[in-house]
Each structure stands twice: as structure tokens, then as C-alpha cells.
Amino acid sequence: MSQEFTSRDKDYSKWYNDIVEKADLAEHSAVRGCMVIKPYGYSIWEKMQQALDKMFKDTGHVNAYFPLFIPKSFFSKEASHVEGFAKECAIVTHYRLKNDENGNGVIVDPDAKLEEELIIRPTSETIIWNTYKGWIQSYRDLPLLINQWANVVRWEMRTRLFLRTAEFLWQEGHTAHATAEEAIVETEKMLNVYADFVENWMALPVLKGVKTPNERFAGAIETYCIEALMQDGKALQAGTSHFLGQNFAKAFDVKFAAKDGKLDHVWATSWGVSTRLMGALIMAHSDDQGLVVPPKLAPLHVVIVPIYKTDEQLKQISDVAAGIKKNLEAKGLSVKYDDRDHLRPGFKFAEYEFKGVPVRIAIGGRDIENGTVEVARRDTKTKETVKQTELIAKVEQLMVDIQQNLYKQALDRRTAGTHKADTYDDFKRILDNKGGFIYAHWDGTAETEQKIKEETKATIRCIPLDNKQEEGNCIYSGKPSKQRVVFARAY
RNA sequence: CGGGAUGUAGCGUAGCCUGGUAUCGCGCCAGCAUGGGGUGCUGGAGGUCGUGGGUUCAAAUCCCGCCAUCCCGACCA
Numbered sequence: 001m002s003q004e005f006t007s008r009d010k011d012y013s014k015w016y017n018d019i020v021e022k023a024d025l026a027e028h029s030a031v032r033g034c035m036v037i038k039p040y041g042y043s044i045w046e047k048m049q050q051a052l053d054k055m056f057k058d059t060g061h062v063n064a065y066f067p068l069f070i071p072k073s074f075f076s077k078e079a080s081h082v083e084g085f086a087k088e089c090a091i092v093t094h095y096r097l098k099n100d101e102n103g104n105g106v107i108v109d110p111d112a113k114l115e116e117e118l119i120i121r122p123t124s125e126t127i128i129w130n131t132y133k134g135w136i137q138s139y140r141d142l143p144l145l146i147n148q149w150a151n152v153v154r155w156e157m158r159t160r161l162f163l164r165t166a167e168f169l170w171q172e173g174h175t176a177h178a179t180a181e182e183a184i185v186e187t188e189k190m191l192n193v194y195a196d197f198v199e200n201w202m203a204l205p206v207l208k209g210v211k212t213p214n215e216r217f218a219g220a221i222e223t224y225c226i227e228a229l230m231q232d233g234k235a236l237q238a239g240t241s242h243f244l245g246q247n248f249a250k251a252f253d254v255k256f257a258a259k260d261g262k263l264d265h266v267w268a269t270s271w272g273v274s275t276r277l278m279g280a281l282i283m284a285h286s287d288d289q290g291l292v293v294p295p296k297l298a299p300l301h302v303v304i305v306p307i308y309k310t311d312e313q314l315k316q317i318s319d320v321a322a323g324i325k326k327n328l329e330a331k332g333l334s335v336k337y338d339d340r341d342h343l344r345p346g347f348k349f350a351e352y353e354f355k356g357v358p359v360r361i362a363i364g365g366r367d368i369e370n371g372t373v374e375v376a377r378r379d380t381k382t383k384e385t386v387k388q389t390e391l392i393a394k395v396e397q398l399m400v401d402i403q404q405n406l407y408k409q410a411l412d413r414r415t416a417g418t419h420k421a422d423t424y425d426d427f428k429r430i431l432d433n434k435g436g437f438i439y440a441h442w443d444g445t446a447e448t449e450q451k452i453k454e455e456t457k458a459t460i461r462c463i464p465l466d467n468k469q470e471e472g473n474c475i476y477s478g479k480p481s482k483q484r485v486v487f488a489r490a491y
Numbered sequence: 492c493g494g495g496a497u498g499u500a501g502c503g504u505a506g507c508c509u510g511g512u513a514u515c516g517c518g519c520c521a522g523c524a525u526g527g528g529g530u531g532c533u534g535g536a537g538g539u540c541g542u543g544g545g546u547u548c549a550a551a552u553c554c555c556g557c558c559a560u561c562c563c564g565a566c567c568a
Binding site for chain 1: 527
């Protein structure tokens, strides 16, 4: 396992892949475009799920589960929705295999063709709204606030572990409301939940905004998003929340009787985050020594490594370590004592560094004599000697400090990576130099947005929610503009 | 889905041009020493050469199909 990471400067893509692989997060599977999430990676995802799930419950949502398969006909009910997903659907056409008579192994039984093909969900709006039709009759049935944790499939041409895979894990919230205002409040509320999660748990600052019509979810009236900046200057959409208006209610004929007896279609939202957040987490904090995980999402908070020469010394150290482990665990921290005898301490140090464990405690013969331990933190890679009596409080404080420091570092990086451009030349120069978020005036037309995308590969990431109004001229067309929007090259 | 590259032990590779069943390193197993930043020595196990077909006395090597991965484009959470 003696291995070096490719540095970020040398090859950012390779650095990312190295971390995913060497930190044991995931690997490619035998199936094209699909990954195996390994236990260490999955335990980070589980932490994310737990935190998000609690936030959903705290805001009044409940979990349910809808089928993986969606009848093909459901898709054609909402025109723009079909159009958005048609090109990337996996389709089930048969339900049986049989042995080939010519001895070519198993083949699809041509007699077992489905009357109506089933689409493997790329998202669940259609099956859910078909179901909601039976659940909603009266304003008393509203709001309906449901979330599901599920896998979805989008047949991607080019995939990258966590960032874009053919199958991925996510949650999708689907809510129904009596009024447009209430649905918009819900859409914004869930956007704030996502922003809160990404900033406070993942320690990653995000921009909240709305998408341009071009970038909007297929079937939505308005798409809200959170956008984060990665270390290579590319943006990553970390979550979206959609105001769907009455589009799906109309498509699936979901009406409710108001107090006054009038029938109206209900108002909808949907919102989701996916295992893509793992990609964001990796690229947000990790360095050339490997993964860095914020304490709030770390599967393992502290590792204790003994340094010893004799069995007797090991026993003394193990006794001390057991006490420390017990006391740290009593504080809710997850702790591992690594007394594997065939590996040297230095090897273990490196191993836990590339897995991103926030704090390492080393205990040696000298420490036993002095009543101390050596404490090293992953984020700054600094070490200090701490008295055993002060250790528990010290480690608890470190968890807070590391979480904050990671956020601050990410925020500083984003600040340094955020620019303004007033001319198209400037705009292109910034993109080619360092990338990042670029605030620039835009004339509001899809044509300009498209041209800029074709010429520079930069897209409008969002129009920030609390955007400053400011007179200016579009960097591309020169036409008047009332505000700057955020451009970037994106994942 | 187009262009390019690659596929040999768990991983990384040599061999391929000029056919004769395979090289080296890491890892793994055993033992001894070592132990405050990726340990050393000794011995050992492990391979349908991605896959299917063809040429040949003989194929990792030559030819064709397929699959997968990586890079570059079009598409996208």
C-alpha cells in the first residue's frame, strides 16, 4: 500500500479518482456506468442520509416508497417532462429468460414481451402523481408532504464515480399544496434545508439561486438550486428544489375541493439531493494527502495508534488507549484503536490520513511515562502533545474546530474563486485562467446563454436569490441588463 | 453516440513489431528482526494473458467480432 496521490495541480481528475479508490469509497462495477459504493464510502452516505432525514422529518415530511418501474404511458402525460428524460431512459421490455435451443446460454424469451414497456424511473413525478390522484380529494388532504429514499437510473454516456453514474441513490420529496404561494414557500424551505445541510454538515458554502429556463427541471415552473465551487474552479450543482405549479396535477388530473366547494388542481413541488453530494464532499476539502472528511460526517472520528517495542509496553499502552476510547465514545465519538501488529505506525498514519479521519492519537512509551499522548489533526496536519487528563475536552473541541476550519477554508477558496467580468474578453480570460464563479450581466435571452455556452463551455449556474439589482450591459450582446448572473464551467 | 488509447496474478507492469503458454515491482501468506511518519531480510502461494471466433503443428503475440475502462467531443443531477 505504499502509494502517493496524484496532486491536484498535476491532474485534478486523476487526483479525484485516486481518492475515491484509495480511500475505499467506491469502485467501478461490472455494469457499465454503475458503481459499487464500498462500506467506508457508504457509511459517509448513511451519515448524510441520517442528517437529511431528520431535517425532513423536522419540517413535517414523512417517508414512503414508490415503485422502480413506471409504465411508459405515464411519461407522455407531461410534455416537457418526457422531452427532458426521453434520451436517457432504461426500458424493460420482457419478463422472462429461457435457454437457447442452439446452446448459446440464456436468451430473452421472445414470447415474454410486455404489453406495455416499463421505464426504470429516472425520477418519480409521474408514478407519484398517478398515486396522489387517489389520495387527494379535499383541502383537508393537503398539504401532502412525502419523501422517498430510492435509486434512480439515467442512461448517461459518460460517467464519473459519484458525480455522474447511470444508477445513483437519492431522495426525492414530492409535495402537494392547496395554493401556489404555499407550494413556493415549500420549495424555498427545502432549498434552505439543503443549504443548511451542505454548509453545516458538509462544511461547504453554497450559492442559493434559481435556474434560467434553459437549465430548469423538465416539467417545472421554477427550479431553485444550490451551487458549490470545487477546488479546480468548476461549479457543482449540489441540490435542486422545484416549483412544479399545476403541471403534474393537470397531467394526472389531481383535483381537490376547497372550503367553498370549488374544484381546483393542486400545486406541487419536488426536491432532491443525490450521492453526487459525495463527489462534492471529496472535492471540497480533500488535499494531496487524500480525503478530508468533516467531523460531522466522518464514519470514524478518532483513531488511536500505539507505538511500542515490547509486549509489556503494548499492554500498558492498550490499557491507556482503552480508557481513552471509552471516554471518547461516551461523548458520542466513533473511535478505533488500531493495534495491528504487522504494520508500522508511519504506515497507519498515512493510511488514516488518506481516509480522512479527523483526529489521530498516537501513544508511545514516552507518553506512558509522561502521562501524555500525541494528537494530530487531519485538516491542518499539525501535531501536539496533550496531557491525558485534558485529552477528552481537547478532542471534543477539535471536532468543532475542524468542522469550522474546513468551512472557512472552503469559503475562502470560494471568495478567491469568485470574480466579476464586464466584458466578454475579461469573461473568457477569467474562465481560462482560473475558472470559478463569474458574476456578469446577461440580457436574459436563451440565445445569448446558448451562444456563451457554445463558445466558452460556461453556463449560467444560477440567478442568486438575494441578488443585487444593478444596471449594466450584457457581456455578450451589449443589451441592457438589470442584474448580474453567475456563470461557471460546471460538473 | 463519434474520435483516440488501453485490457497480462488483488494492483501496477515487461513480453506483442520478428508466434514456441509468461517478466518485474507492490500487495498477500509464513518466520525472524524492526517499531515516535509509508520497515528489512529469508522462504512461499497466486495467471482460462478481457471475451468469442479465425489463421497455424503451435497464439499473450497475427486477423475479425464483442465487452469493459480511460481521455477528448455531443448529452446530463
